[in-house]
Amino acid sequence: MVSTGIRIGGLGGQGVILSGIILGKAASIFDGRNATLIQAFGPEARGSACSAQVTIADDPVAYPYVQNPDVLVVMSADAYTQFIPTLKPEGLLLYEEELVTPKDLPPGVKAYGIPATRIAEELGRRLVLNIVMVGFFAGVTGVVSLVAAEKALLSSVPKGTESLNLNAFRRGYEHGRSLVAAA
Amino acid sequence: MSESTLNDDLDLSGLPLVDNPVMPYLRQERIPHIWCPGCGIGTTVNCFTRALEEAAKDLDKVAIVSGIGCTGRVAGYLNLDSFHTTHGRAIPFATGLKLANPDLSVVVYSGDGDLFAIGGNHFMHAARRNMDILVVCVNNFTYGMTGGQVAPTTPIGATQTTMPFGNFENPASLPFLADAAGATFVARWTVFHVRQLTRCFKEALGKKGFRFIEIMAPCPTLFLRRNRLGDGVDMVRQYKERSVLRNGADTKEVAVGMEGDIVVGTFVDRERPTWLDAMNSHFSSVLGDRYRTYGG
Amino acid sequence: MTADPKGVLTGIHFLDGDHAACEGALAAGCRFVSGYPITPSTEVVERFAQRIPMVGGVFIQMEDELAASITMLGAVWGGKKVMTVTSGPGLSLMMEHLGLAYITEAPCVFIDVQRGGPSTGLPTLPAQADMMQVKWGSHGDYEIIALCPNSPQECFDLTIKAFNLSEQWRVPVFLMMDEVVGHMTERVVIPEASEIEITERRWTKKAPGDYRPFEACADGVPAMTKAGEGHRIHVTGLTHDERGWPALTPKSQDKLIRRLTNKIRDNADALTDIREEECEGADVIVVSYGITSRVASSAVLQARAQGLKVGHARLVVAWPFPTTRIAYLATQCRAMVVPELNLGQMVHEVSRAVAGSVPVLLVDHAGGTVHEPQVILDRILEAAR
Ligand SMILES: Cc1ncc(C[n+]2csc(CCOP(=O)(O)OP(=O)(O)O)c2C)c(N)n1
Ligand code: SF4
Ligand SMILES: [Mg+2]
Numbered sequence: 001m002v003s004t005g006i007r008i009g010g011l012g013g014q015g016v017i018l019s020g021i022i023l024g025k026a027a028s029i030f031d032g033r034n035a036t037l038i039q040a041f042g043p044e045a046r047g048s049a050c051s052a053q054v055t056i057a058d059d060p061v062a063y064p065y066v067q068n069p070d071v072l073v074v075m076s077a078d079a080y081t082q083f084i085p086t087l088k089p090e091g092l093l094l095y096e097e098e099l100v101t102p103k104d105l106p107p108g109v110k111a112y113g114i115p116a117t118r119i120a121e122e123l124g125r126r127l128v129l130n131i132v133m134v135g136f137f138a139g140v141t142g143v144v145s146l147v148a149a150e151k152a153l154l155s156s157v158p159k160g161t162e163s164l165n166l167n168a169f170r171r172g173y174e175h176g177r178s179l180v181a182a183a
Numbered sequence: 184m185s186e187s188t189l190n191d192d193l194d195l196s197g198l199p200l201v202d203n204p205v206m207p208y209l210r211q212e213r214i215p216h217i218w219c220p221g222c223g224i225g226t227t228v229n230c231f232t233r234a235l236e237e238a239a240k241d242l243d244k245v246a247i248v249s250g251i252g253c254t255g256r257v258a259g260y261l262n263l264d265s266f267h268t269t270h271g272r273a274i275p276f277a278t279g280l281k282l283a284n285p286d287l288s289v290v291v292y293s294g295d296g297d298l299f300a301i302g303g304n305h306f307m308h309a310a311r312r313n314m315d316i317l318v319v320c321v322n323n324f325t326y327g328m329t330g331g332q333v334a335p336t337t338p339i340g341a342t343q344t345t346m347p348f349g350n351f352e353n354p355a356s357l358p359f360l361a362d363a364a365g366a367t368f369v370a371r372w373t374v375f376h377v378r379q380l381t382r383c384f385k386e387a388l389g390k391k392g393f394r395f396i397e398i399m400a401p402c403p404t405l406f407l408r409r410n411r412l413g414d415g416v417d418m419v420r421q422y423k424e425r426s427v428l429r430n431g432a433d434t435k436e437v438a439v440g441m442e443g444d445i446v447v448g449t450f451v452d453r454e455r456p457t458w459l460d461a462m463n464s465h466f467s468s469v470l471g472d473r474y475r476t477y478g479g
Numbered sequence: 480m481t482a483d484p485k486g487v488l489t490g491i492h493f494l495d496g497d498h499a500a501c502e503g504a505l506a507a508g509c510r511f512v513s514g515y516p517i518t519p520s521t522e523v524v525e526r527f528a529q530r531i532p533m534v535g536g537v538f539i540q541m542e543d544e545l546a547a548s549i550t551m552l553g554a555v556w557g558g559k560k561v562m563t564v565t566s567g568p569g570l571s572l573m574m575e576h577l578g579l580a581y582i583t584e585a586p587c588v589f590i591d592v593q594r595g596g597p598s599t600g601l602p603t604l605p606a607q608a609d610m611m612q613v614k615w616g617s618h619g620d621y622e623i624i625a626l627c628p629n630s631p632q633e634c635f636d637l638t639i640k641a642f643n644l645s646e647q648w649r650v651p652v653f654l655m656m657d658e659v660v661g662h663m664t665e666r667v668v669i670p671e672a673s674e675i676e677i678t679e680r681r682w683t684k685k686a687p688g689d690y691r692p693f694e695a696c697a698d699g700v701p702a703m704t705k706a707g708e709g710h711r712i713h714v715t716g717l718t719h720d721e722r723g724w725p726a727l728t729p730k731s732q733d734k735l736i737r738r739l740t741n742k743i744r745d746n747a748d749a750l751t752d753i754r755e756e757e758c759e760g761a762d763v764i765v766v767s768y769g770i771t772s773r774v775a776s777s778a779v780l781q782a783r784a785q786g787l788k789v790g791h792a793r794l795v796v797a798w799p800f801p802t803t804r805i806a807y808l809a810t811q812c813r814a815m816v817v818p819e820l821n822l823g824q825m826v827h828e829v830s831r832a833v834a835g836s837v838p839v840l841l842v843d844h845a846g847g848t849v850h851e852p853q854v855i856l857d858r859i860l861e862a863a864r
Pocket of ligand 3: 252294295296321322323324325326327334
């Protein structure tokens with residue numbers, strides 16, 4: 001009865017919600033498991049901060065919110081500050097290393113960074129930063145399978161941008177795999 | 184007939200409607216009607232049914248929608264598909280009916296309070312959208328059904344139960360509102376002008392878009408009595424004496440008061456695409472083959 | 480009768496509850512929606528506006544909820560399957576037309592995506608505090624049917640059920656969503672059109688002279704027509720006779736209002752839809768509905784892990800209230816626990832049904848988020864003592 005709670009935080013316009021959709025789709029449609037995505041709709045969703053909560057589990061998800069995530073994915077300094085206190089003691093932090101400096105990391109938390117913005121820029125579109133992060137998540141955690149994540153990605157991005165997004169995903173994925181292998 | 188004394192079993196036989204060539208257009212089993220002797224609403228209904236006949240409309244395809252009020256009872260007496268809705272909401276009901284079945288010719292028939300106080304917002308928006316309906320307002324300058332309270336049309340100085348010392352609120356000029364909101368056809372007549380009104384109904388029934396006809400009509404029981412204006416016949420005489428025909432008049436200049444000219448005629452007659460035509464042509468151009476013209 | 484494939488987006492999707500409800504409506508044959516934007520329900524009509532030109536039908540955004548709710552009723556008599564969608568303040572404005580829909584027996588669906596109230600309250604946050612308003616908020620005696628989905632999949636499934644019930648009984652049917660269910664995204668499986676059962680409108684076969692639009696068939700429900708068919712119907716919000724004509728006497732009032740009420744009251748048991756789990760011989764039964772049922776099931780699992788015998792009864796149909804079944808369940812347990820996102824609404828119905836035979840404990844919540852499962856668990860433990 002495995003269940004993984006994920007919180008993704010960043011700024012509006014970074015594609016935080018889309019990242020959550022791709023992960024949720026990958027798990028619930030293509031991996032045959034269950035996923036529930038909750039978008040933070042509070043006043044904060046109207047300003048710059050933005051976050052998504054995804055629960056991925058073998059059984060149907062009962063309680064829909066992720067209060068203490070197993071995995072925290074952050075793409076902005078604010079999101080780091082806001083959500084790091086909620087991360088489980090043995091939790092996993094995945095962060096964009098040019099935007100976030102993980103200060104005062106709680107002991108027991110494992111942290112992996114990725115220069116996702118730079119990778120996205122190398123691919124020619126800064127906008128695919130979120131897709132690099134999704135690939136990174138898949139590479140580090142294995143919570144969603146590579147095949148499922150790629151299918152979910154392809155079914156979620158606009159026509160004509162598939163190969164760009166796939167490249168972004170794979171760069172993130174490889175980066176994640178290599179960090180885990182080195183650890 | 185005020186709501187408190189309203190009784191469907193009142194014997195009002197012998198009223199003008201009863202032996203009338205328009206009887207086939209009425210639900211005869213529902214006559215006698217509830218309107219008071221001398222009330223102007225019945226006269227407008229006579230003209231309307233005559234117009235239906237002259238326009239040779241397929242009556243199965245004409246639907247009438249009323250709000251609540253003395254005028255709101257018109258729907259119930261006409262032998263058409265008829266809908267007696269809630270106070271102020273005849274226009275949005277008619278909007279749904281028309282859009283769901285565009286083959287229908289949809290007429291809204293209601294009072295000044297219903298259409299312009301509680302329902303004023305809907306009037307403005309249906310006109311702006313150019314919803315393809317004919318809106319008929321019987322303007323008796325008061326809330327008849329509830330016993331003679333101030334209405335958005337009550338002239339300054341007139342006494343009403345809720346303006347016991349005389350009205351000090353500025354009334355609305357209905358043709359001006361309709362024109363400003365975008366109606367394609369705007370006309371005003373009084374119940375003195377039965378021939379002109381019948382012709383006007385007929386003309387409006389043959390047109391498309393948001394069409395508006397204001398009919399000034401006496402409410403002897405409440406408005407006339409309280410303001411010592413005599414009976415229905417006296418008022419019709421006043422209409423005759425005070426009215427001036429001015430087709431194409433600037434609607435800014437047709438407001439009515441307790442005295443002075445009553446400008447009548449067709450003030451606005453223009454063409455604009457209806458809401459449904461606009462939707463169809465817009466979706467066809469934007470969506471191309473993916474869109475099939477909507478017709479009901 | 481099965482669904483018209485034009486409206487059915489067959490496949491496996493990842494949708495939020497609002498979008499899923501829209502797909503449910505399209506699958507059910509809804510071809511007319513009039514709405515007015517209000518968080519957290521707006522996504523339902525946004526999707527409908529996007530989809531309907533290709534399916535064939537109309538969406539119109541009206542000037543307010545009074546207009547939206549009665550434009551929908553106009554479209555019923557134009558022959559369409561119809562829906563309107565709102566939340567809190569908009570629901571309050573729709574109350575008058577709920578009554579008109581009821582007394583004119585207009586089949587229609589209202590979706591209420593509940594948010595915190597009263598007034599503007601918490602526009603973007605959940606509550607379940609409209610449960611009594613939909614049942615009692617319009618004036619006069621009336622009955623409705625209300626369904627409570629707890630997932631996007633159920634938003635799809637129960638919207639179809641809502642349309643089917645509204646056609647079968649000719650009553651307004653409410654889909655009582657909440658902000659969490661509306662904005663929660665999960666897998667939604669939309670079957671083939673041929674696998675979706677649709678209840679068609681009960682059109683009259685009678686010719687104009689013979690047809691009485693409000694004459695009930697054996698089940699208490701009259702057959703319908705629409706404007707333009709030559710029946711020359713009269714439809715009024717006044718008390719009316721079988722012809723549809725105003726009939727303003729105590730006798731006609733008694734006849735009409737009892738028939739309308741009994742359509743639902745006499746069939747309350749048949750309409751009951753409770754999903755029960757381990758209720759027979761339980762110590763405590765949790766009675767829940769909507770999003771709270773998911774939170775409650777976390778608490779129930781934890782209680783069972785502590786060795787307690789806890790049943791869970793989830794109301795899929797909240798109105799008509801399943802009095803008979805709840806009274807029976809009370810004979811199976813020593814106490815009932817009712818969590819809801821309000822300060823006590825459906826708990827009163829549960830208490831009424833069990834009539835003092837077992838204690839009924841409310842787990843209230845003012846709204847804005849869901850319960851902590853722990854709070855429900857504590858109450859279960861208290862009830863078990
Ligand atoms: C929501 C609501 N508010 C108030 C009323 C009471 N009411 C019935 S008719 C009416 C006014 C009618 O005036 P008008 O539209 O001018 O019609 P008339 O009777 O003069 O023809 C009012 C206020 C109502 N039926 N519904
Ligand atoms: S409008 Fe006046 S005169 Fe006419 S029926 Fe009503 S109360 Fe009587
Ligand atoms: Mg009036």
